[in-house]
Structure formats: C-alpha cells, structure tokens
Amino acid sequence: MNEQGKPTLAVVGATGAVGSVMLGILSTREDVWGRIKLVASARSAGTVLQVRGEDVTVEELTPEVFDGVDVAMFDVPDEISKEWAPVAAAHGAVVVDNSGAFRMDPEVPLVVPEVNPAQVANRPKGIISNPNCTTLTMMDALGALHAGWELTELVVSSYQAASGAGQPGVDRLRAEVSAVAGEDVGSRVGDVRRLIHDKVGDDSPFPAPLALNVVPWAGSLKDDGWSSEEIKVRDESRKILGIPDLKVSATCVRVPVVTTHSLVVHATFRKEITVDAARQALIEAPSVVVLDDPASSEWPTPADVVGLDPTFVGRMRQALDFPNTIELFVCGDNLRKGAALNTAQIAELVCAELMSKA
Amino acid sequence: MNEQGKPTLAVVGATGAVGSVMLGILSTREDVWGRIKLVASARSAGTVLQVRGEDVTVEELTPEVFDGVDVAMFDVPDEISKEWAPVAAAHGAVVVDNSGAFRMDPEVPLVVPEVNPAQVANRPKGIISNPNCTTLTMMDALGALHAGWELTELVVSSYQAASGAGQPGVDRLRAEVSAVAGEDVGSRVGDVRRLIHDKVGDDSPFPAPLALNVVPWAGSLKDDGWSSEEIKVRDESRKILGIPDLKVSATCVRVPVVTTHSLVVHATFRKEITVDAARQALIEAPSVVVLDDPASSEWPTPADVVGLDPTFVGRMRQALDFPNTIELFVCGDNLRKGAALNTAQIAELVCAELMSKA
Numbered sequence: 001m002n003e004q005g006k007p008t009l010a011v012v013g014a015t016g017a018v019g020s021v022m023l024g025i026l027s028t029r030e031d032v033w034g035r036i037k038l039v040a041s042a043r044s045a046g047t048v049l050q051v052r053g054e055d056v057t058v059e060e061l062t063p064e065v066f067d068g069v070d071v072a073m074f075d076v077p078d079e080i081s082k083e084w085a086p087v088a089a090a091h092g093a094v095v096v097d098n099s100g101a102f103r104m105d106p107e108v109p110l111v112v113p114e115v116n117p118a119q120v121a122n123r124p125k126g127i128i129s130n131p132n133c134t135t136l137t138m139m140d141a142l143g144a145l146h147a148g149w150e151l152t153e154l155v156v157s158s159y160q161a162a163s164g165a166g167q168p169g170v171d172r173l174r175a176e177v178s179a180v181a182g183e184d185v186g187s188r189v190g191d192v193r194r195l196i197h198d199k200v201g202d203d204s205p206f207p208a209p210l211a212l213n214v215v216p217w218a219g220s221l222k223d224d225g226w227s228s229e230e231i232k233v234r235d236e237s238r239k240i241l242g243i244p245d246l247k248v249s250a251t252c253v254r255v256p257v258v259t260t261h262s263l264v265v266h267a268t269f270r271k272e273i274t275v276d277a278a279r280q281a282l283i284e285a286p287s288v289v290v291l292d293d294p295a296s297s298e299w300p301t302p303a304d305v306v307g308l309d310p311t312f313v314g315r316m317r318q319a320l321d322f323p324n325t326i327e328l329f330v331c332g333d334n335l336r337k338g339a340a341l342n343t344a345q346i347a348e349l350v351c352a353e354l355m356s357k358a
Numbered sequence: 359m360n361e362q363g364k365p366t367l368a369v370v371g372a373t374g375a376v377g378s379v380m381l382g383i384l385s386t387r388e389d390v391w392g393r394i395k396l397v398a399s400a401r402s403a404g405t406v407l408q409v410r411g412e413d414v415t416v417e418e419l420t421p422e423v424f425d426g427v428d429v430a431m432f433d434v435p436d437e438i439s440k441e442w443a444p445v446a447a448a449h450g451a452v453v454v455d456n457s458g459a460f461r462m463d464p465e466v467p468l469v470v471p472e473v474n475p476a477q478v479a480n481r482p483k484g485i486i487s488n489p490n491c492t493t494l495t496m497m498d499a500l501g502a503l504h505a506g507w508e509l510t511e512l513v514v515s516s517y518q519a520a521s522g523a524g525q526p527g528v529d530r531l532r533a534e535v536s537a538v539a540g541e542d543v544g545s546r547v548g549d550v551r552r553l554i555h556d557k558v559g560d561d562s563p564f565p566a567p568l569a570l571n572v573v574p575w576a577g578s579l580k581d582d583g584w585s586s587e588e589i590k591v592r593d594e595s596r597k598i599l600g601i602p603d604l605k606v607s608a609t610c611v612r613v614p615v616v617t618t619h620s621l622v623v624h625a626t627f628r629k630e631i632t633v634d635a636a637r638q639a640l641i642e643a644p645s646v647v648v649l650d651d652p653a654s655s656e657w658p659t660p661a662d663v664v665g666l667d668p669t670f671v672g673r674m675r676q677a678l679d680f681p682n683t684i685e686l687f688v689c690g691d692n693l694r695k696g697a698a699l700n701t702a703q704i705a706e707l708v709c710a711e712l713m714s715k716a
Contacts, residue, residue, distance in 0.1 A: 035556070051432050153680075159611065172491065177569075178540050187617050189663065191661075209657050209659070215518045216659070234678065251685055256570060256613075262572055274570060275582070300565075306544065306547055307547040317583045320584075322605060325607070
C-alpha cells in the first residue's frame with residue numbers, strides 16, 4: 001500500500017501480447033492502484049514501458065520483486081505461472097493468474113466479475129484464476145441468460161484469432177498474409193502451403209497455414225482426440241457458471257483474424273426461453289452489447305469490435321427444432337475481456353477488498 | 359445423341375466460377391458425352407473455351423440452343439434458372455440445375471449420387487436439382503453415417519469460402535487481402551474496414567470486410583433472423599437424407615478462404631454410435647477421406663484439400679455429454695463436390711439412363 005492506502009500492483013509478463021494490452025487498460029480505467037511494478041523475464045528486464053502516462057522500467061522476475069506487492073497479475077505461460085505464482089503468494093501478494101496452471105484447482109476460484117464476483121474471496125492459496133479467452137468470450141452473455149433460464153446444454157464452435165497464440169501468432173499471420181497477397185492461390189491443392197513454405201518458412205505457432213485457411217486445432221492433444229482448448233471450454237464453463245453437470249461440446253478452430261474471438265453458440269435452457277426475452281436480458285447486461293438487425297446487415301464481426309471491452313452478440317435466433325434453445329453469434333476481444341480486462345477487473349475486486357480492510 | 363449413341367450435353371453458365379470448374383471436370387472424367395455445347399448470356403457468347411482438349415465457342419442462351427440437347431446443366435443465378443430451366447425441359451432436355459430455384463419443389467428431386475441416386479428417375483418436370491454447396495459439403499459423410507445409425511439431430515456451423523459468392527467473391531477477397539497485407543491493422547476497432555474502404559472501396563458481394571475477418575451471414579434474410587443459407591442446410595438435408603423430421607440448427611459464417619467450405623458438425627443418432635465405428639463407416643465410404651490423427655497434426659484444412667473431389671473428415675470425437683453423438687470437422691471443395699462435380703455426377707446418372715433406353 002502507498003501513503004494514500006492504495007495497493008501496489010505487479011504486472012508479471014508486462015512485455016507480452018496480453019501484457020501490452022494490460023498497460024493500456026491500466027492507463028484508462030479508474031486509477032485504483034498505488035505503485036505499479038512491471039515484471040518480465042531477465043531478457044526483457046530494463047525495458048522502459050509507459051503505464052498511466054509514466055515511464056516504468058521493467059524489473060526481472062525474482063522472489064524479491066514481490067516484496068511489498070499487494071496484487072500480482074500474471075500473464076505468462078503455464079509453466080512460469082506454476083512456478084512463480086506460489087512464490088508471489090508466499091510473499092503476500094494476491095495472485096490473479098491468466099494461465100491455465102490453476103484454473104481447475106478446487107482451491108483456486110475461476111472468476112468472471114459479471115458472473116461470480118463473490119468467488120474472489122475463496123482463495124486459500126492466495127491465487128485467483130482468470131479463465132481461458134475462448135470460454136471468456138461467451139461467459140458474460142451466458143451468465144446473463146443462465147440467471148434467467150438455467151443453462152443445461154452448450155454446443156459451441158469457435159473462430160479464434162491469431163493473437164490467442166500471443167505476439168508470435170500475430171506476426172506469423174501477418175507474414176503469411178503478405179506472402180499470399182497478390183498471388184493466384186487457394187484454388188489448387190496445397191498451393192497456399194507451398195507458397196508460405198517458400199516465402200516465410202514453416203516455423204509457426206500454428207500447426208498449418210492460417211492465411212486463406214482455417215485450422216481446426218488449438219492447444220494440445222487431450223484424451224480421445226479432444227484439444228486442450230475444447231476441454232477448457234467445457235470444464236471452465238461449468239466451474240464459472242456453477243453448473244457441474246452442464247453438457248458441453250466445443251470445437252475450436254483458428255481463423256485468419258488478428259484479434260477477437262468469435263463463437264457460434266447453440267444454448268439450451270431448462271426454462272422456456274424466447275429470443276425476444278433473451279435479447280432483452282442481454283441488452284440489460286451491462287457488459288454485453290447486442291448488435292442484431294440482419295435486415296440492416298447489423299451483427300458483430302471481429303474487425304468491427306476489436307479493441308472494445310464489451311461482449312458483442314448478434315444473430316440471435318430461436319432454434320426451429322430444439323426446445324428452449326437459442327442460437328447466438330458472439331464476439332469478444334481475446335486480449336481484453338478474454339484476458340487483460342478480466343484480469344484487471346478481478347484485481348480491482350481484490351483491490352477494493354484490501355482497501356475496505358485497511 | 360450422336361452417331362455413337364452418346365447424349366448431347368449443354369453447359370449453361372459455362373463462363374462462371376462453377377462453369378469453369380465444370381469444364382475441367384468434364385475434361386477429366388470418363389468421356390460419356392457426345393457433343394458438349396457451352397451456353398452463356400449474350401455478353402459472353404462468342405468466347406472460345408476449352409473442354410475435353412477442344413476449343414468450343416460459347417453460344418447465346420436462347421430457346422433454340424436446346425434443340426437436340428439431351429441433358430442441360432445449369433450453373434446460373436436462381437432467376438435465370440427459374441426462367442430457362444423449364445424452357446430447356448420443354449425442348450426435351452433433362453435439366454440438372456445447380457440454383458436454388460427448384461430444390462424444395464416436391465416435383466423436383468434433390469440428388470446426391472452417393473446418397474439418393476434413385477431419385478433422379480422421379481422428375482415429372484424434367485428437372486433435377488443439385489443441392490446448395492454448404493449442405494453438400496457434409497452429405498456424403500452424413501449419408502454414410504445415417505445408413506448405419508439413423509441421424510436425428512444436427513447442429514452445424516460453417517466456415518464458408520469466398521468462391522461461394524462466385525468469381526466476384528474470389529476477386530473481392532484477393533483485393534482485400536492485398537489491401538491489408540503489410541499493414542498494422544486488426545487490433546483497433548474498425549481499422550480493417552477503414553483501410554479496405556480507402557484502398558478498394560465498398561463495392562463487395564459480402565456485407566462486411568472479409569480479409570482478417572469473419573462474417574456471420576450468407577444469403578438473404580428469411581423469417582425470424584435466419585439466413586437463406588441456414589434454412590437451405592435444414593430443408594435440403596431433410597430432403598436429401600429423407601428424414602422429414604430431422605432436427606437442424608445451422609449458423610453460416612463466411613471466412614477469408616478462397617475455395618472449400620468447412621463445417622463443424624455435431625450429429626446425433628437414434629442408435630448407439632461409437633467414434634471408432636463411425637470412423638470405419640466413413641473410411642469405407644468411397645467418396646469420403648478420413649484425415650484424423652491429431653497427434654500427427656492430421657486433420658483436413660481448406661487449403662490442403664481444395665481442388666480435390668472427396669469429402670474430407672477429421673477431428674472425429676465422441677461427444678462427452680451427449681448420448682449417441684459424434685463431433686466432426688468436414689471440408690469439401692464448394693466448386694467441385696459442392697457444385698460442379700455433383701452436377702456432373704447427376705448428369706452422368708441421367709446419361710446412363712438415356713443410353714440404356716436408347
């Protein structure tokens with residue numbers, strides 16, 4: 001805490017794709033923090049970044065960096081979080097972790113502030129997890145609908161952006177798009193793959209070409225052919241919404257979009273639901289914007305909502321053949337609500353709690 | 359018929375995106391046809407195109423052009439088919455129409471040769487319809503599974519290619535990709551749209567930018583917010599598979615891919631189905647190729663299967679929470695099996711029938 005009683009925040013992973021967005025978010029939201037420390041690997045330490053209009057020098061990730069830190073946000077790979085989040089917690093910081101390391105730990109809450117804010121207090125390990133970006137894309141909207149109609153089943157297909165794989169994902173997509181631009185490719189088998197191989201090589205965070213293509217894979221291989229991303233959508237949706245027996249089938253597909261995930265959602269409820277009532281509930285949800293007038297070509301697309309905070313919902317339809325079922329097309333910025341923004345919101349809940357106790 | 363008793367074929371719409379693919383298909387499949395006439399609008403008449411290695415001059419679409427024609431394939435817009443298919447039929451040609459004009463007419467069969475070939479004979483109007491490309495992408499695979507397990511429910515999301523909107527769609531996607539190549543766009547709201555507006559203008563067959571974007575719309579607006587493409591998937595799947603009460607929810611989304619539609623399919627069956635048995639049934643289906651080994655990054659992507667005839671299936675998974683349900687990722691060339699190839703196959707069935715009667 002500083003002299004005004006404002007908590008000290010550490011941003012671990014400040015130089016990554018999500019970290020960069022986080023600095024922008026911290027610079028524009030209500031200024032609840034005392035000191036903000038920026039932390040990264042030894043390689044990035046010494047870099048000077050701007051946050052809240054001030055230059056801040058990035059410090060190296062060490063145990064001592066957490067001395068005096070009240071809240072530590074982690075935007076780093078799973079294995080770094082697994083090692084360092086407990087270190088930060090042992091130094092007295094409340095950790096808000098955006099990795100997958102702790103999300104399904106029963107002693108770690110998984111929080112979406114619009115859905116289950118009270119869970120931040122249940123943190124015996126001093127760690128709170130931020131959900132996976134794909135799951136987060138639909139949680140605000142589904143939380144609002146579940147509150148009214150009791151969600152029972154979800155069938156989800158994703159259209160996931162390159163930045164879900166971090167800055168290397170964005171750089172790779174841009175290099176591939178430049179490689180295919182102006183070329184007569186995409187009509188003959190493998191010509192996109194050959195051109196990209198020849199022009200930019202095969203070193204990619206994606207397991208297949210992404211420019212002029214879609215790739216039905218995200219994450220690592222789990223049991224029975226499921227990808228880790230698909231299992232996360234199932235497990236995390238159940239935990240956040242508090243529906244242990246929620247039926248979920250997700251298929252995760254990467255698309256050549258820089259940032260903003262889109263989801264097609266087929267959602268079934270226990271109670272009778274109409275599309276008009278569901279639309280009204282989403283209009284009233286503070287963090288959801290409904291763009292849904294196809295007669296005027298009004299629906300969300302990733303390019304039109306990237307960089308914005310809300311969850312955008314369109315293409316709302318009453319399922320014609322499935323009772324109590326609504327179809328939705330949902331877009332959300334995977335680096336903002338899908339990562340940095342939700343992490344910042346969780347940290348702000350902790351901040352308010354610390355200040356109320358101080 | 360020519361002197362060898364081979365029927366005369368007319369290809370109406372020979373200069374369009376599907377027509378061009380059709381000429382290639384007619385040049386490589388078994389040479390069952392006598393004369394092949396190429397027909398197009400007055401604007402394109404006189405153009406010389408190659409088919410079966412020979413130069414053929416495109417003739418203008420007139421009633422007389424169908425004199426002596428045994429089979430006429432139509433790859434033209436709905437309104438042209440609606441006017442001219444009956445004219446061709448009245449001149450004695452059996453029409454195989456790839457437009458949406460007659461597909462749901464109870465007196466017009468809707469045929470996928472691998473699924474319901476016998477239907478070609480039930481053509482009181484002398485017209486046979488070829489299904490919509492999005493529906494066709496999954497029909498061979500679903501037909502094979504329905505034969506074994508009785509399909510009851512389908513939840514489908516599409517990842518549709520630009521060439522579904524014809525050559526103007528391909529040209530527009532290429533122009534947009536060139537406009538965004540090398541530019542730092544896709545992270546700020548509307549920057550892709552502004553750049554494309556400035557560089558290539560707003561005259562597009564798509565209702566939103568497609569480069570670095572996905573667009574949740576294909577076709578025209580139908581009742582209650584559904585798109586015509588989504589309704590076609592429902593109605594045509596029911597008619598082709600002969601399941602009038604099949605439950606279907608489809609959401610159709612355009613993606614920045616030149617050619618080959620992809621579908622995420624959540625398919626539920628009346629009988630108990632295992633993913634291993636389903637995979638075996640698809641392996642045995644002559645027109646389906648299973649690419650399904652995620653441990654080796656093996657699954658179909660549009661760029662890797664475009665230009666090929668089969669339906670490609672991967673990401674086969676047993677639904678974890680839904681009984682008798684299989685998840686699939688299906689890719690098919692929307693200009694080949696999705697249009698020209700299936701039309702050619704139907705025409706060949708008619709050709710065989712005519713020759714057997716001759």
